[in-house]
Amino acid sequence: MEKNILSIENLDVTFRTNSGNIHAIRGIDLNLPRGKTVAIVGESGSGKSVTMKAVTGLLDDNSVINSGKIFYFQGGKKIDLLTLTKKELRKKINGQQISMVFQDPMTSLDPTMTIGAQITEGMFLHKKISKADAEKKAVELLKLVGINDAEKRMKNFPHQLSGGMRQRVVIAIALSCEPKVLICDEPTTALDVTIQAKILDLIKNIQEKMGLSVIYITHDLGVVAKVADFVNVMYAGKIIEVGTAEEIFYDPRHPYTWGLLSAMPDLETDDDRLYSIPGSPPNLLHEPVGDAFATRNKFAMKIDKKISPPMFRISETHFAATWLLHPDAPKVELPAELKKRIERR
Amino acid sequence: MNPLLKVKNLRQYFKISRNFTVKAVNGVSFEIFPGETYGLVGESGSGKTTIGRSIIRLYDPTGGEIIFNDKNISGNLDKKTNRMLRKNMQMIFQDPMSSLNPRKKIADIIGEGLDIYHSYKNLRERNEIIANILQKVGLSPAHAERYPHQFSGGQRQRVGIARALVMNPKLIIADECISALDVSIQAQVVNLMKDIQAETTCAYLFIAHDLSMVKYISDRIGVLHRGYLVETGLSKEIFSNPVHPYTKSLLSAVPIPNPAVEKQRKFLNYDSSNVDYEHCTMKKISETHFVLEN
Ligand SMILES: Nc1ncnc2c1ncn2[C@@H]1O[C@H](COP(=O)(O)OP(=O)(O)OP(=O)(O)O)[C@@H](O)[C@H]1O
Ligand SMILES: Nc1ncnc2c1ncn2[C@@H]1O[C@H](COP(=O)(O)OP(=O)(O)OP(=O)(O)O)[C@@H](O)[C@H]1O
Numbered sequence: 001m002e003k004n005i006l007s008i009e010n011l012d013v014t015f016r017t018n019s020g021n022i023h024a025i026r027g028i029d030l031n032l033p034r035g036k037t038v039a040i041v042g043e044s045g046s047g048k049s050v051t052m053k054a055v056t057g058l059l060d061d062n063s064v065i066n067s068g069k070i071f072y073f074q075g076g077k078k079i080d081l082l083t084l085t086k087k088e089l090r091k092k093i094n095g096q097q098i099s100m101v102f103q104d105p106m107t108s109l110d111p112t113m114t115i116g117a118q119i120t121e122g123m124f125l126h127k128k129i130s131k132a133d134a135e136k137k138a139v140e141l142l143k144l145v146g147i148n149d150a151e152k153r154m155k156n157f158p159h160q161l162s163g164g165m166r167q168r169v170v171i172a173i174a175l176s177c178e179p180k181v182l183i184c185d186e187p188t189t190a191l192d193v194t195i196q197a198k199i200l201d202l203i204k205n206i207q208e209k210m211g212l213s214v215i216y217i218t219h220d221l222g223v224v225a226k227v228a229d230f231v232n233v234m235y236a237g238k239i240i241e242v243g244t245a246e247e248i249f250y251d252p253r254h255p256y257t258w259g260l261l262s263a264m265p266d267l268e269t270d271d272d273r274l275y276s277i278p279g280s281p282p283n284l285l286h287e288p289v290g291d292a293f294a295t296r297n298k299f300a301m302k303i304d305k306k307i308s309p310p311m312f313r314i315s316e317t318h319f320a321a322t323w324l325l326h327p328d329a330p331k332v333e334l335p336a337e338l339k340k341r342i343e344r345r
Numbered sequence: 346m347n348p349l350l351k352v353k354n355l356r357q358y359f360k361i362s363r364n365f366t367v368k369a370v371n372g373v374s375f376e377i378f379p380g381e382t383y384g385l386v387g388e389s390g391s392g393k394t395t396i397g398r399s400i401i402r403l404y405d406p407t408g409g410e411i412i413f414n415d416k417n418i419s420g421n422l423d424k425k426t427n428r429m430l431r432k433n434m435q436m437i438f439q440d441p442m443s444s445l446n447p448r449k450k451i452a453d454i455i456g457e458g459l460d461i462y463h464s465y466k467n468l469r470e471r472n473e474i475i476a477n478i479l480q481k482v483g484l485s486p487a488h489a490e491r492y493p494h495q496f497s498g499g500q501r502q503r504v505g506i507a508r509a510l511v512m513n514p515k516l517i518i519a520d521e522c523i524s525a526l527d528v529s530i531q532a533q534v535v536n537l538m539k540d541i542q543a544e545t546t547c548a549y550l551f552i553a554h555d556l557s558m559v560k561y562i563s564d565r566i567g568v569l570h571r572g573y574l575v576e577t578g579l580s581k582e583i584f585s586n587p588v589h590p591y592t593k594s595l596l597s598a599v600p601i602p603n604p605a606v607e608k609q610r611k612f613l614n615y616d617s618s619n620v621d622y623e624h625c626t627m628k629k630i631s632e633t634h635f636v637l638e639n
């Protein structure tokens with residue numbers, strides 16, 4: 001069997017707006033190995049959600065896919081999801097094969113429908129199941145995601161739930177049709193850490209039982225450490241570093257990854273100011289020349305301002321796009337603070 | 346010094362049907378002083394957002410009192426008090442998409458409050474104020490012409506932050522205002538919130554689930570569970586000497602950004618199904634540290 005269940009090749013997406021074209025995704029390769037969890041982290045606005053919307057065929061109308069393939073491996077078949085129509089995606093793929101939990105729960109919930117109706121809807125569509133059975137299963141799912149008074153809550157409308165409860169309802173909907181691939185876009189941002197831990201354990205359990213493969217977008221590096229087998233780091237529409245969780249946390253190579261790891265406070269942090277990466281992300285209305293991170297990178301060399309770096313191989317699983325990995329580049333030291341942190345582990 | 350905000354015995358109930366009432370907030374009391382940051386943490390569904398929305402009077406409190414700026418704002422509001430409240434208290438909402446009008450440009454979303462309170466001399470000054478605040482939250486002035494759906498989740502959240510900050514209020518209720526941001530921009534926004542506080546002595550009610558950030562930004566912290574304030578104290582008291590079992594369980598579940606440790610870790614589960622908080626009372630641990638006990 002194919003090792004990956006999902007594989008994105010050279011995806012490139014532009015948005016047309018009044019002020020011009022925004023080149024949001026600039027050539028992305030990403031693999032999801034069967035049964036594994038892949039995390040995507042990175043700058044806000046770097047294209048994490050857009051990439052996943054491309055997978056589920058839910059890109060906004062003002063988008064143009066310039067190039068790319070998104071392969072989904074089903075049985076012995078290899079399907080390019082980008083060649084399917086919206087209707088085919090809805091009927092054959094979304095929900096039952098690939099399910100997505102969106103970043104903003106309110107955008108995926110219908111404010112005029114009870115949550116009970118919304119959880120059972122997909123089951124009716126994809127499975128031959130009676131109303132009573134679907135409702136029983138919905139209540140079960142609500143309990144699994146930690147919602148008390150599940151029976152009564154079935155009759156609630158979304159606005160009657162707290163932010164985190166809504167988020168959990170969306171997770172319940174995503175799990176309702178027992179998908180093969182679960183894509184979670186910031187699924188636990190509104191959850192307290194105890195419930196977050198329960199949800200992450202729940203997904204892990206389902207993964208072990210049913211061989212679910214998971215893509216996990218999150219800003220919480222603690223969550224990444226807990227769930228991820230592999231980590232992709234995104235910056236300005238590209239994946240700039242990829243590796244196993246251990247490689248990214250203990251042996252990061254891209255200066256943006258260094259900045260990201262340095263910016264995260266832990267319970268020991270009591271400095272006057274938190275570290276944040278200087279400067280601001282590039283405006284993708286104007287195509288960056290060279291490495292998009294160069295203007296914020298104190299290690300940038302001349303070549304960074306001219307040519308965008310290719311992916312350099314560090315190991316079988318670890319790659320990073322920075323000229324610092326070129327054999328002729330000067331040796332640079334990991335920032336001292338980060339080095340200390342990694343050594344403390 | 347008088348507290349800027351005094352919440353006394355606040356209760357907020359929601360009647361869902363004849364036989365189902367959600368008691369979202371049950372007799373919660375706390376104070377916030379000018380220039381202070383009070384962090385509110387707790388279980389999902391424990392009433393944090395509801396407390397924020399009751400204070401800013403999006404709801405009519407079922408019981409209790411809210412004193413803000415020496416005015417009782419818990420009953421019917423007269424015009425003058427309402428105006429004072431709208432100007433001096435701002436809320437950054439948890440759900441950025443549903444709190445931004447999709448048909449309005451960012452410039453007009455941020456400018457709305459300025460328009461109502463005539464906070465500028467001419468259009469040029471209005472544009473400058475808006476460009477300035479956009480830059481402060483890490484967006485670009487060019488974003489002013491875009492609509493909310495054309496932004497990423499984190500960019501939208503920053504629009505909400507800009508909208509609140511631009512009014513220079515005395516109290517900002519920040520409901521999960523940084524949770525959708527990457528850590529570097531979180532740091533930038535938190536640094537900005539601290540700068541603005543140093544400059545204007547505004548106070549924050551900071552609702553969040555990221556405990557390292559809450560610890561970092563808050564002077565004092567309140568821990569909510571099932572609508573009850575179960576523990577409150579100085580930030581360092583809560584973190585170095587948590588007393589309530591829910592607080593302990595919460596602290597044990599903070600994920601640690603270290604795969605080797607995190608993949609093995611188990612957290613303390615707290616089963617509260619047999620606890621009746623209604624008959625508990627606040628016990629004093631120190632001058633500043635209190636815990637709800639039987
Ligand atoms: N419909 C659209 N029209 C124009 N630009 C868009 C549209 N949707 C997204 N963008 C832009 O594409 C870029 C990538 O957005 P995306 O939502 O993928 O970011 P993200 O990495 O998920 O960020 P966050 O962590 O903040 O959610 C952003 O610069 C965003 O402003
Ligand atoms: N408008 C409403 N109508 C009915 N019930 C409501 C309403 N708003 C909140 N509730 C209920 O009140 C309780 C507290 O919700 P609240 O939104 O305050 O929680 P929260 O602590 O902010 O949680 P989260 O961390 O998940 O955002 C929940 O049980 C919720 O279902």
Ligand SMILES: [Mg+2]
Pocket residue numbers: 048049050103185497498499
């Ligand atoms: Mg996103």
Ligand SMILES: [Mg+2]
Pocket residue numbers: 162163164393394395439520
């Ligand atoms: Mg809330």
